[in-house]
Amino acid sequence: MIKILFQGDSITDMGRDRDDIHSLGWGYPRFAAPLISKKYPNIDFEFVDLGISGNQTKDLVGRLETDFIDVQPDIVSILIGINDVWHHAGERDWLSDEQFEENYRTVLEAVKQRTKAKIMIIEPFLIPVEDKFFFREDLYRKIEVIRKLAREYADVFLPLDGLLQSAFIGDNPLTFAEDGVHPTEKGAEFIGRLYAEYISKLIDALK
Numbered sequence: 001m002i003k004i005l006f007q008g009d010s011i012t013d014m015g016r017d018r019d020d021i022h023s024l025g026w027g028y029p030r031f032a033a034p035l036i037s038k039k040y041p042n043i044d045f046e047f048v049d050l051g052i053s054g055n056q057t058k059d060l061v062g063r064l065e066t067d068f069i070d071v072q073p074d075i076v077s078i079l080i081g082i083n084d085v086w087h088h089a090g091e092r093d094w095l096s097d098e099q100f101e102e103n104y105r106t107v108l109e110a111v112k113q114r115t116k117a118k119i120m121i122i123e124p125f126l127i128p129v130e131d132k133f134f135f136r137e138d139l140y141r142k143i144e145v146i147r148k149l150a151r152e153y154a155d156v157f158l159p160l161d162g163l164l165q166s167a168f169i170g171d172n173p174l175t176f177a178e179d180g181v182h183p184t185e186k187g188a189e190f191i192g193r194l195y196a197e198y199i200s201k202l203i204d205a206l207k
Helices: 028-039 057-062 064-069 082-086 097-114 130-153 160-167 185-206
Strands: 002-008 045-049 075-079 118-122 156-158
Touching (some): 002 064, 028 045, 057 064, 057 097, 064 097, 075 097, 097 118, 118 130, 118 185, 160 185
Parallel strands (some): 002 045, 002 075, 075 118
């Protein structure tokens, strides 16, 4: 049995049933899980989705015990960061990169020290929509912090923002996420396929 924990914000939550940790909502976990199971038919998987809409890195710190440590996953994936930008966008009073790094590092250090989980870090993304172009002022810096932390802590890093920008060539970005942040079914399926591909390295190491 391999237990995979999906962690993050609304992009991971996507309407899941909060009373059922195995409910995968309508986002990328719903597409990733069957692809993983199909690729590894001889392995039993337990998929746990604990993404919570609106969460920032500070919220992951707040639920470290119950939603990371107590779960004791074999693999944990983390997609977080866009709300650390969005929640400060109105006044452009951006959260400092230092605080952002401290929050995220606290989570990663606890997972490393207090579980045996392999870690997949997924960088946050922004679909190019006019009313959120200016988010990039801060998001670029936050992504660089995440890439730095990935070099220190991750067993696999999924460079999602860059891969999405590549996917938009010859396609309409808004078909992936109309509001620039929350994936459409097409966007969620695209991310799910990438997830299943990138996580394979960790599953292969565990099987």
